[in-house]
Amino acid sequence: MTTIQDVARHAAVSVSTVSNVLNGRTDRMRAETLARVEASIQALQFRPSKLAQQLKTGQTPLLGLLVPSMANPMYGYIAREIESVAQERFGFRLLIGSTYRDREKESAFFEDLLAHGVRRVIVISSLADERHFESAVERGMAVVSYDRGATPGKPSKVGHVMPDNFEAARLATQHLIDKDHRRLAFATVAGMTMSRSAKIDGFFAAAEAAGLRASAQVLDGGALNEYGDSVIAEVGRATALQIAGLPEHPTGIVALNDLMALGLMAGLREAGLGVPEDVSVVGIDGLFLATLSNPMLTTVQLPVREMARAMVERVMQHPGEASEDEREQVFTGVQLIERESVAPPPAASQPRIARRTKPEKAAP
Amino acid sequence: MTTIQDVARHAAVSVSTVSNVLNGRTDRMRAETLARVEASIQALQFRPSKLAQQLKTGQTPLLGLLVPSMANPMYGYIAREIESVAQERFGFRLLIGSTYRDREKESAFFEDLLAHGVRRVIVISSLADERHFESAVERGMAVVSYDRGATPGKPSKVGHVMPDNFEAARLATQHLIDKDHRRLAFATVAGMTMSRSAKIDGFFAAAEAAGLRASAQVLDGGALNEYGDSVIAEVGRATALQIAGLPEHPTGIVALNDLMALGLMAGLREAGLGVPEDVSVVGIDGLFLATLSNPMLTTVQLPVREMARAMVERVMQHPGEASEDEREQVFTGVQLIERESVAPPPAASQPRIARRTKPEKAAP
DNA sequence: CTGAAAGCGCTAACAT
DNA sequence: ATGTTAGCGCTTTCAG
Numbered sequence: 001m002t003t004i005q006d007v008a009r010h011a012a013v014s015v016s017t018v019s020n021v022l023n024g025r026t027d028r029m030r031a032e033t034l035a036r037v038e039a040s041i042q043a044l045q046f047r048p049s050k051l052a053q054q055l056k057t058g059q060t061p062l063l064g065l066l067v068p069s070m071a072n073p074m075y076g077y078i079a080r081e082i083e084s085v086a087q088e089r090f091g092f093r094l095l096i097g098s099t100y101r102d103r104e105k106e107s108a109f110f111e112d113l114l115a116h117g118v119r120r121v122i123v124i125s126s127l128a129d130e131r132h133f134e135s136a137v138e139r140g141m142a143v144v145s146y147d148r149g150a151t152p153g154k155p156s157k158v159g160h161v162m163p164d165n166f167e168a169a170r171l172a173t174q175h176l177i178d179k180d181h182r183r184l185a186f187a188t189v190a191g192m193t194m195s196r197s198a199k200i201d202g203f204f205a206a207a208e209a210a211g212l213r214a215s216a217q218v219l220d221g222g223a224l225n226e227y228g229d230s231v232i233a234e235v236g237r238a239t240a241l242q243i244a245g246l247p248e249h250p251t252g253i254v255a256l257n258d259l260m261a262l263g264l265m266a267g268l269r270e271a272g273l274g275v276p277e278d279v280s281v282v283g284i285d286g287l288f289l290a291t292l293s294n295p296m297l298t299t300v301q302l303p304v305r306e307m308a309r310a311m312v313e314r315v316m317q318h319p320g321e322a323s324e325d326e327r328e329q330v331f332t333g334v335q336l337i338e339r340e341s342v343a344p345p346p347a348a349s350q351p352r353i354a355r356r357t358k359p360e361k362a363a364p
Numbered sequence: 365m366t367t368i369q370d371v372a373r374h375a376a377v378s379v380s381t382v383s384n385v386l387n388g389r390t391d392r393m394r395a396e397t398l399a400r401v402e403a404s405i406q407a408l409q410f411r412p413s414k415l416a417q418q419l420k421t422g423q424t425p426l427l428g429l430l431v432p433s434m435a436n437p438m439y440g441y442i443a444r445e446i447e448s449v450a451q452e453r454f455g456f457r458l459l460i461g462s463t464y465r466d467r468e469k470e471s472a473f474f475e476d477l478l479a480h481g482v483r484r485v486i487v488i489s490s491l492a493d494e495r496h497f498e499s500a501v502e503r504g505m506a507v508v509s510y511d512r513g514a515t516p517g518k519p520s521k522v523g524h525v526m527p528d529n530f531e532a533a534r535l536a537t538q539h540l541i542d543k544d545h546r547r548l549a550f551a552t553v554a555g556m557t558m559s560r561s562a563k564i565d566g567f568f569a570a571a572e573a574a575g576l577r578a579s580a581q582v583l584d585g586g587a588l589n590e591y592g593d594s595v596i597a598e599v600g601r602a603t604a605l606q607i608a609g610l611p612e613h614p615t616g617i618v619a620l621n622d623l624m625a626l627g628l629m630a631g632l633r634e635a636g637l638g639v640p641e642d643v644s645v646v647g648i649d650g651l652f653l654a655t656l657s658n659p660m661l662t663t664v665q666l667p668v669r670e671m672a673r674a675m676v677e678r679v680m681q682h683p684g685e686a687s688e689d690e691r692e693q694v695f696t697g698v699q700l701i702e703r704e705s706v707a708p709p710p711a712a713s714q715p716r717i718a719r720r721t722k723p724e725k726a727a728p
Numbered sequence: 729c730t731g732a733a734a735g736c737g738c739t740a741a742c743a744t
Numbered sequence: 745a746t747g748t749t750a751g752c753g754c755t756t757t758c759a760g
Contacts, residue, residue: 001503003736004737005738014746014748015737015748019739028745029745029746030745047475050481051418051424052419052739053737055736055754056737056738056739057752060415062480070434070443070447073435075440079435080433080434080435083461084462093476097451097458098444098447112414265658289437293658294629294630294633294658296630368755369754378731380730380757381731393729415754416753419737420736420753420755
């Protein structure tokens with residue numbers, strides 16, 4: 001490995017001169033010297049060791065990213081967006097880790113990041129409390145958390161970025177109501193998180209406004225196993241069976257997210273229920289996969305790129321630069337994308353204008 | 365940040381003693397001293413800086429992982445498996461990067477890894493030549509490459525791990541033949557890679573053996589755009605339209621991978637062709653998503669976990685430890701998973717025993 | 729059994 | 745305009 005010393009020797013200058021050109025302080029030397037140093041750097045294929053730089057400056061161009069599971073396409077999608085912003089705008093690389101929504105694993109990851117000198121972290125977690133990262137913040141880390149708000153009352157140094165989950169679920173539910181569905185359900189998994197409860201609130205708000213509160217219910221398909229998120233679709237499948245068994249089963253289902261919706265559709269089909277003839281389903285997320293299902297999934301698109309950009313910018317700014325009220329950023333740009341998984345319920349007494357839902361193109 | 369000095373002072377010993385306990389050389393001290401040091405470490409919440417350790421030892425517990433795109437569920441799946449082996453068995457974290465199959469981006473990523481002191485990297489790339497990582501190997505990196513063999517004739521220091529692509533495609537094709545399909549096609553994207561050509565070879569080998577070579581063809585749905593892999597499904601969709609337009613269109617399609625198969629099914633449906641009534645489709649990969657489609661996708665499952673484990677173990681072993689003939693590792697554990705996307709062709713003259721394809725459970 | 733000291737590769741005062 | 749030097753936090757001989 002070639003070092004700054006080698007370059008200095010090769011260019012017949014001192015290490016500090018080389019360091020100066022490395023750090024753009026080129027005004028402090030003759031053009032001729034600069035040229036010579038640059039030539040030597042080229043000739044020797046010299047790359048300054050970030051390790052040594054970090055040790056000295058305390059800064060490492062690495063962004064920590066903590067996701068529940070890399071195998072979940074939604075997180076893959078978010079991660080990719082985060083990566084490109086971090087790389088293109090700040091020259092940072094990603095140090096990633098799956099946590100399977102486990103507190104121990106999250107803490108361990110934070111410890112490692114700290115030890116690696118990483119000072120900025122984006123966390124996608126739904127864990128109830130975030131004390132473990134509050135403490136990281138205290139130790140000098142900039143952290144922003146996705147999809148969960150600050151704990152009310154407790155002022156936090158952790159930044160929060162999230163979609164308008166309430167509105168997303170409300171929109172989805174309203175769409176079902178507009179199609180004359182009267183028996184509504186929200187399909188979720190075991191365990192309550194902030195984003196899940198916001199969605200449930202949105203669901204009930206829409207139902208309430210339409211006077212359908214009494215026939216609206218929340219269905220819990222069960223817990224995620226060790227494998228974390230890729231099995232969420234399996235929970236959807238289980239929920240479908242549950243639905244099929246209900247005496248007067250709901251006809252309009254809002255799913256926690258697209259993966260769950262996809263599982264739901266598969267399960268409904270297995271149970272002999274047609275989508276959308278018997279049951280309508282709408283997802284939340286806007287994954288490109290929703291475009292591939294049969295029927296194509298009607299869903300609420302979340303502004304993933306915008307959120308990714310916001311998270312990166314937020315975590316990159318100098319600590320303490322954000323004012324208190326900026327600590328929580330809610331992205332309202334959610335929109336319904338009508339595809340094929342929603343239709344009026346089978347026995348709809350007064351069918352509306354049969355607006356044919358046209359398939360539409362691509363997504364992410 | 366608390367340092368080893370702080371601990372030494374707190375425990376009233378020298379830094380080297382602390383270092384000794386950190387590195388398990390506890391035999392060199394009195395139990396009492398050890399206890400005192402450990403107590404101090406606890407009390408001060410001391411975590412040795414990996415940065416400093418690395419600078420000294422030249423080793424960093426980070427594994428570089430280069431994928432075409434994190435948004436591609438297949439790579440998300442592989443990445444997760446790699447991560448868990450790396451973490452659980454070796455205590456390594458992942459430094460990840462998407463390259464969109466671009467040589468420049470790959471090289472840039474390698475440079476950064478080197479600068480960060482990362483000495484081991486797993487590359488999932490399909491680029492024709494791998495000279496850019498040969499040079500990294502020369503600079504002391506251990507690299508293993510997924511899904512491409514060594515360039516014949518050119519001895520390489522790069523390790524290679526891959527599934528038996530030939531056999532995977534052959535199995536898929538044979539399955540179609542067994543179901544009496546006579547007009548076969550292999551659906552791929554623009555650009556030839558080693559794994560793609562192995563699959564095509566397997567496809568033709570099966571066709572040949574059944575005397576169907578003349579009616580077997582390769583369909584190229586076009587190029588991937590900047591977004592890389594998540595649009596592969598769109599290419600599948602385009603291919604479907606192309607198929608529908610063919611005079612005597614093929615009835616049995618083997619797709620390059622599951623994502624493409626999913627897009628193919630969506631496109632076929634748009635074109636008014638039923639799957640599997642009119643056209644049968646089989647994928648390759650074994651993604652859990654194949655379990656969610658309608659009809660559920662029949663596919664060839666690749667031994668992802670085994671390959672992930674092999675790659676990590678390979679890249680972790682001491683450089684030069686592998687013998688020449690181990691340089692290339694082909695995983696033959698591929699197997700067909702029958703689901704619903706394959707049936708005899710519409711005009712099958714002599715229908716076989718109507719073996720009902722049963723839906724089956726889960727996957728990844 | 730424990731401590732002193734020499735770096736790892738780089739940065740940034742401080743000299744010259 | 746360029747060189748000298750003191751560390752960043754840790755590991756590791758080598759002495760006591």
